Amino acid sequence: MAEQIEFDQAHQTLQEVSDALDNGRFVFVRRQLQSMEPEDIAHLLEASPRKSREVLWQLTDPEDYGEILDELSEDVKDNLVSKMAPGKLAEATEGMDTDDVAYVLRSLPNKVSREVLSQMDAADRLRVETALSYPEDTAGGIMNTDVTTIRGDVDIDVVLRYMRMKGELPEATDTLYVIDDDDRLIGNLSLTTLLTTQPDVPVIEVMSHADEAIAVDLSDTDVASLFERRNWVSAPVVDQNQHLVGRITIDDVVDIIREDAEHSMMSLAGLDDDEDTFAPVVKSARRRSIWLGVNVLAALAAASVSNMFEATLEQMAAIAVLMTIVPSMGGVAGNQTVALVIRGLALGYIGDSNRKELLMKEAAIGFLNGILWALIIGAIVVFWKHDWMLGFIISAAMLTNLFVAGVAGVTIPVILKKMNIDPALAGGMALTTITDVVGLSVFLGLATIFLL
Amino acid sequence: MAEQIEFDQAHQTLQEVSDALDNGRFVFVRRQLQSMEPEDIAHLLEASPRKSREVLWQLTDPEDYGEILDELSEDVKDNLVSKMAPGKLAEATEGMDTDDVAYVLRSLPNKVSREVLSQMDAADRLRVETALSYPEDTAGGIMNTDVTTIRGDVDIDVVLRYMRMKGELPEATDTLYVIDDDDRLIGNLSLTTLLTTQPDVPVIEVMSHADEAIAVDLSDTDVASLFERRNWVSAPVVDQNQHLVGRITIDDVVDIIREDAEHSMMSLAGLDDDEDTFAPVVKSARRRSIWLGVNVLAALAAASVSNMFEATLEQMAAIAVLMTIVPSMGGVAGNQTVALVIRGLALGYIGDSNRKELLMKEAAIGFLNGILWALIIGAIVVFWKHDWMLGFIISAAMLTNLFVAGVAGVTIPVILKKMNIDPALAGGMALTTITDVVGLSVFLGLATIFLL
Structure with a gap:
């Protein structure tokens, strides 16, 4: 009779195995692993910190290696494979799909992958070599050759x-x-x-x-x-x-x-797609610092704008207090548009024929929300700082920035795509830089003209 | 003989149909639509602005309605279905999967959906009624009843x-x-x-x-x-x-x-999953303004922090110029962690057993990148403003904020999940609020103590 699946079971097993590992109960862990499906072992490995992952791999039945490797994400797969002997690896490939064997071999040093190939039987080797002859991100790279x-x-x-x-x-x-x-x-x-x-x-x-x-x-x-x-x-x-x-x-x-x-x-967050949840600290820190480096430039651009208005800031501290609000709202509004456009581009919904419509629509949304939040923030500032002119200035800056955010939110990803730059990677950062610079310039500029 | 698929064909058709619609060449469009697969018509509809979409729907062969509705995203489907007569809709359901008919009926007013049901043949009606008896986001809601x-x-x-x-x-x-x-x-x-x-x-x-x-x-x-x-x-x-x-x-x-x-x-951007790329302006503006309203609170929280240091800002405009840098870097670093944790939670990689490991790892990454960027930004500020103490202060604030960003980036989504709040929806905003408040407090606080 069919048994209904307990979905929380996976987490329970994870907890049990992890406790057992901590207590050195390796026999228990080995038995647990033997009773699990290869795809569940793969999930357990993904969810395990690096050190436990390697111990678990040692305790897994080598017969399951192939099927487990099939299911792992690239970062985790690379990590485990890099520590296996060529002979063991050749054995593991027997249970794997051709395309996955090719993937694993591609990530190995040439010498090791030749050694693995030489230890496979002739028919398998021919298949894998065929798969290796296609780039991995094409149909040839992901296909299987076992057709009937x-x-x-x-x-x-x-x-x-x-x-x-x-x-x-x-x-x-x-x-x-x-x-x-x-x-x-x-x-x-x-x-x-x-x-x-x-x-x-x-x-x-x-x-x-x-x-x-x-x-x-x-x-x-x-x-x-x-x-x-x-x-x-x-x-x-x-x-x-x-x-x-x-x-x-x-x-x-x-x-x-x-x-x-x-x-x-x-x-959009500046991460690699297949970043392992438990990647080593130094490797992750290095990858991510590149993204922070890009943001330093964006932050310095904003600071340079403020710097041009240093005289204004010197005379009225209230302006410094309020100056972060307009850029913040512009960034959030613009990133909504960027997210929508990036998805639309990825799904193929946006092309030459409808780009103008989309721009008009997002500009209109920016304008409407600009009016709404200009009124609200203007009112808050008048009550808070008892200064009508300051309220008017922040309203004008808000309306301008939300309108610009809508327009830039469509144009930036579309232009990046035309330039063959991944809009998901660069879109959000470029947008935020623009809304920061425009928001600060308009607010501080108007304040300089009308308040001093 | 097999013809290889020209993948750009879809975009070309889109352009042609859209031009023809603009020029009122409806006969040409109708002929085009007749030669297309239902799933390609669905794609064309998704990629069309609202007005053209309705005209296209009128020009489509009603025989294809069922199969096309099967393929559309929810927002677009609702829009088209809401304008169809019950009789026509009942006809269209003949070509649809049971689960999709149930979906369409759920989105209609009760009176209309009863009318549609009454016009279906008895066997189909029984099937659809069975499907309707299960909640739509469960196995029962997405299953088909045509088993052999x-x-x-x-x-x-x-x-x-x-x-x-x-x-x-x-x-x-x-x-x-x-x-x-x-x-x-x-x-x-x-x-x-x-x-x-x-x-x-x-x-x-x-x-x-x-x-x-x-x-x-x-x-x-x-x-x-x-x-x-x-x-x-x-x-x-x-x-x-x-x-x-x-x-x-x-x-x-x-x-x-x-x-x-x-x-x-x-x-993370505050959008609905099935937000139609060409949703009506007012509807979109209203949906998004809610998210901007949440951000107003976050921006005002940051402004309140600056406000507490108004006296400091009054005395040194350079502080106002630099005060946006530390919050900006903290926000970017923290959102990297949030994105990683949200994905991990969604895939089931993160649970009680490994949360501590993850926290340690992200805190360590925050600390490492904190040291790196504290040194770089500190050096830039010393060169720019010729003030060693100011450089030291921004360094200290940067290190603190990036460390806090790493810790908060793990704890916020995990806590939200425990509270049954969607971490993807609230995580990014909550993180940014914290890194803004901490970054500003530490930077302005240290400046107040050491510079005045």
């Missing part, structure tokens, strides 16, 4: 007998590929069609024509986007001569979809 | 004949479900096993036992997480008595995975 092909001129009955003779089909097979005499892809026969068709019908009559095959050099992001839109479970990959070279399955695509979607958030 | 079941005691041969008799299987079927006399799920027979097994073997001998079925009340996020970890293409859903009630397929889960991953970025 049939001829179009045979009857369904023959296919059924062929299947039983094979005795096993590659994982996640939902379609057989129909090829012609030159190994060119001419159609797909889904397993459901195969099962529901009468035995004496020729394949060519019921197959669907392969009008949509993935080109081997299509980027992985475009592959993911196609899978998502077409609701595919698997898809054939062809080279420029329409020869079938492999197939891509949804499980590899799901990882790309998640990584692409996470990319925006991580990049 | 078989008995365990029959031979493979009987199943094969049964399949051919049916003549058609539900979309994305990769597994048949084996049930006992009480309709309880006892196992799965994958189509690949069915095809590769000899005809005289009983099902029960080759099926895999259903030890992992999804409970009907499991949350959709947990369902997505299971699919992702287990690499499932479909999975059975059971009620508390282990009765098979439906199945979930990967295409619905992919949408949830993308939405969950996007949720963090959109929430």
Whole structure:
């Protein structure tokens, strides 16, 4: 009888294993690991601090290594693989998908990866070498080469007998590929069609024509986007001569979809997509300090603006007190627009045809919210500082800055994209710099003109 | 022969259709739409400004409505559905998955949805009503009820004949479900096993036992997480008595995975996950102003801190000029940690067992980067303002604030999660408030003590 899954179980196991590790109860941990599914061990490794992770890896049954490596994120995978002997690694690759073996080998020093290759059996080696010949962020890099092909001129009955003779089909097979005499892809026969068709019908009559095959050099992001839109479970990959070279399955695509979607958030914060939650301190600190360095320039730009108005600040401390409010509101409003535009660009919703509409819309939103918050902040400042002119000045600066934020929030990511700079990486920082500089200039400038 | 997909084609079509709409060439647009796949029309609608979207919808063949609605994001779907007559809507539902019909009906006024239901045929209505009886963010809300079941005691041969008799299987079927006399799920027979097994073997001998079925009340996020970890293409859903009630397929889960991953970025910016890129201005402005209102409080908190040091600011304008640098660096550093922790919490990598490790790691990174940037900014300030004490003070404030940013970056999202507040929504704002207040207090406080 089916047992319903206790979802919190994973966290409980994590806690138990972690306690047992701390107390040196390695036998218990080893037994726990033996009773777990490879994908759950992968999750446990991801959630473990570096040191425990290495101990856990030692205690894991090497038979599971391949399947576990398949599931790990890149940073964590690299870390564990870098400590394995080539012989052990070659053994582990037996349980892995071709594309994942290729990934692991790419991250190794050339000498080690050649050694691993030399210890694999000939058929596997050929497959992996084929995968290695494609760039890793293309269809060729993520495809598997274990396709099941049939001829179009045979009857369904023959296919059924062929299947039983094979005795096993590659994982996640939902379609057989129909090829012609030159190994060119001419159609797909889904397993459901195969099962529901009468035995004496020729394949060519019921197959669907392969009008949509993935080109081997299509980027992985475009592959993911196609899978998502077409609701595919698997898809054939062809080279420029329409020869079938492999197939891509949804499980590899799901990882790309998640990584692409996470990319925006991580990049906006200046992080690597596959930053390991438990990366070593010094490595993380170095990576992140680069981003802080960029922000130092932004912060110094803002300070230089204030510096131009030093005389004004000297005469009225109230201005210094209030001067952070307008940049702050502009930054928040602009980053809302940036987030929306970055998602729109990533999903392909924004192009030449609708950019103007979007700009008008965001400018209008900036203007409306500008009026609202200009009135509110103006009123607060008049009550607080008992100075009508100061209230008027901060209102004018607020309205200007929120309008600029809306316009810049659309134009910055779009321009960055045109310049082939990742808008998710540079967009938020560039926006904040602009809203800081504009907000401070307008507020301090007006104050200098009208208050002194 | 397979034709390779031109990926930029979508954008080209978008441009063409949009130009044709502007010039009133409706016949051309209608013809274009007829030649497109429903999922590409959905993409076109997502990428179109509101007004063109409604015209496009009018020009689309109503036969495609169901399939297109299946693919649209929630905001856009609501917008189009709200303008359709109940009769037309009932027709459109014929081409849709049960779970999507239920979604559409949920968003309609009760009177209209009852009218739509009454115009559907009896079998469809029963299915949709079943789906409506489960909350929409649970397994029950996203499952389909079109499952194919078989008995365990029959031979493979009987199943094969049964399949051919049916003549058609539900979309994305990769597994048949084996049930006992009480309709309880006892196992799965994958189509690949069915095809590769000899005809005289009983099902029960080759099926895999259903030890992992999804409970009907499991949350959709947990369902997505299971699919992702287990690499499932479909999975059975059971009620508390282990009765098979439906199945979930990967295409619905992919949408949830993308939405969950996007949720963090959109929430950190204070946006709704399914905010339509071309939402009406007033609606968007209202939604976003709430977030700006929260930020006003944060900005006023920072201004209040500066206000306490008004006397200091009055005496030294250089302090006002430099006072934005430390909060800015703290905000950026802290938001890196927040982004990492939010992702870790969402993926289930962070729990009671490793929280302390993570806190130590992030505090250490904050300390290291604090030292680095304290030295650099200190040096810049000494050169710029020719004041050793001012340089020392900004260094001390920088070190403190980056350390606090690391600690707060871990603790804030973790605490919010414990309080059942979405860390992605409130985390960034709370962090920035803290780094602003701490950065300003330490810098202005030290300046008051040592410079006056």
